[in-house]
Amino acid sequence: EEVISKISAGEVIESPADCVKELVENALDASSSRIDVEMLKGGKRYICVRDNGTGIHREDVHKVVQRWTTSKIKDMSDLMSISSYGFRGEALYAISTVSKMIIKSRFFQDEIGIKMEVEGGKVINKQEIGMPVGTCVEVYDLFYNLPVRLKFLKKEDTERNKIIKLIKEYALSNWNVHFTLHSNGRKVLDLYPCEDKKERIEALFGCKFEEKSIEKNSINISLYTSLESSRGEIYLFVNSRPVHNKNLLEYIRKVVGYKKICVCYIDLPPYMVDVNVHPKKREVRIYKENIIKEMIKELFRRQEWYPFE
Ligand code: ADP
Ligand code: MG
Structure with a gap:
């Protein structure tokens, strides 16, 4: 409980770029060697982050959109030496409450994946699906239920450029990971894994x-x-x-x-x-x-x- 109060920081999602940031960080935390990002209309209409990481255990998939659910921190002393990007267990929860989200994930030790649909924070469907090991999170219509925040989003171009910059930043700090970025169906970045920075x-x-x-x-x-x-x-x-x-x-x-x-x-x-x-x-x-x-x-x-x- 102490951990929770110390790390709870309110809502973190203000823009499509915030959303992409959290999803990419989760993919990196899951030891992915390849991360594919797609966006439509600067991420306002659609964001997809797909990775080939460890995946989420089938028993845990429904938990990831619950608040303060994190698999990454165990007690207060961990806060001082965080090596993973995430530790609040708040990002997926926050995104799921302000969008329509589809999470697909197959845990590396499982034969089959789980697909879960969430709308405005409510799980509306969960089923098994065949898929490769890893996780794919799709976010449709960010802020569809928050008209005020929707109104204050920047122009499509501005939001898109923020996301491009963001992916560049993560590519620069994770040079062994293959990153691709598509915007409105067009390839913007395709960065193969590198030996060094x-x-x-x-x-x-x-x-x-x-x-x-x-x-x-x-x-x-x-x-x-x-x-x-x-x-x-x-x-x-x-x-x-x-x-x-x-x-x-x-x-x-x-x-x-x-x-x-x-x-x-x-x-x-x-x-x-x-x-x-x-x-x-x-x-x-x-x-x-x-x-x-x-x-x-x-x-x-x-x-x-x-x-x-
Ligand atoms: P945090 O990253 O702070 O733990 P999040 O809300 O971002 O919180 O994610 C919640 C949990 O969902 C993570 O702790 C992790 O266990 C799981 N998770 C989310 N995204 C992925 C992913 N791409 N691959 C594997 N596990 C994931
Ligand atoms: Mg996270």
Whole structure:
């Protein structure tokens, strides 16, 4: 119960992108090696996330749309060292209450899958189906029962671009996973599994990157900058999560320059990050942020000393 009150953070779904984020994170948490995402009308009409992960046990399928049902956290101490993306057990519940949802899943030890239809949070049908191992969640007509929120959704294009950016972010932090993204039936992304980050980054942006890295006191930073100039873009990952930390982003921009694409991965001991600051877990607080800044500065200082390294 203590766990529940600590992690309950109200509703988390405000847009189709929020929805895709939660579904993709669930797919990643299920150790999928392939994730296929489809959307119609920027996700407002339809979202589908299909994975080849572990699947959901047939006895548990109905539970996943119940509030605070998570298979990922056992007690309070776990909160400090979360390695999975999800831990609140709230996302599928929240999505299911504001959409028409079809969940299909086949557990890796089962011969057959389960299909469950949920409308506005109510299970309206459940049956066995043949399907490959893994999970497929389809979300129709997000906010169909919440006209006000529906009205405040952004234009189709805006919502679509948010989702494309989101998939890029997860592809950059999960380079061994095959991601595809289709929008209105057209292929937008098809990213094959890669051996390392650099390969994924270069495949995604279509140009060459330079790598710099530094390690100190169990803090590991790798920073990739595009060799060609372009309109500046920056991606930041802390312990494999795409994060927004305005302060740090601004700092990296200043050091790297404003005309490069920059992808920065920071790995640090879990106790140094607070992912629970914001319910969407995008805004993270890092203790000893100054140490990180120092290290980033050093990466570039080194380059000045050894220009031909
Ligand atoms: P959380 O991810 O915080 O645990 P969710 O509401 O996102 O909560 O999901 C609830 C539960 O449903 C998960 O803990 C997991 O057991 C199961 N689940 C959801 N999506 C998948 C998936 N794609 N593959 C396997 N299990 C899943
Ligand atoms: Mg989740």
